[in-house]
Amino acid sequence: xxxxxxxxxxxxxxxxxxxxxxxxxxxxxxxxxxxxxxxxxxxxxxxxxxxxxxxxxxxxxxxxxxxxxxxxxxxxxxxxxxxxxxxxxxxxxxxxxxxxxxxxxxxxxxxxxxxxxxxxxxxxxxxxxxxx
Numbered sequence: 001x002x003x004x005x006x007x008x009x010x011x012x013x014x015x016x017x018x019x020x021x022x023x024x025x026x027x028x029x030x031x032x033x034x035x036x037x038x039x040x041x042x043x044x045x046x047x048x049x050x051x052x053x054x055x056x057x058x059x060x061x062x063x064x065x066x067x068x069x070x071x072x073x074x075x076x077x078x079x080x081x082x083x084x085x086x087x088x089x090x091x092x093x094x095x096x097x098x099x100x101x102x103x104x105x106x107x108x109x110x111x112x113x114x115x116x117x118x119x120x121x122x123x124x125x126x127x128x129x130x131x132x
Contacts, residue, residue: 029054039066047071 033051040049040056049064050057056064063074 040064040071043069043071
């Protein structure tokens with residue numbers, strides 16, 4: 001078996017090599033993005049450019065590519081808007097208004113309904129310990 005110190009040293013060296021690899025990868029990605037940005041600014045120096053996941057976009061959100069020394073915009077596909085269906089929603093108050101129930105009766109009905117729901121949670125528990 002390895003000693004704890006040996007495992008610790010191996011883990012440290014692994015993490016260091018991973019960190020160096022990640023640094024090199026991110027550095028290369030930044031240099032690539034810089035080259036893309038410089039190429040676009042050589043054509044149009046005033047253009048604002050965003051680079052997200054190695055894809056260049058302009059302010060309007062259109063994807064930009066350079067082809068034959070010209071900037072070509074690729075507009076994102078627009079999704080069609082689907083009209084939502086209108087569904088009639090009845091609240092407890094509208095239900096009571098249809099039935100012609102007064103305010104006091106509404107309050108009692110709501111209290112009774114809440115109490116019934118609250119006690120319904122414990123029905124299984126009560127039935128287990130109920131004396132016969």
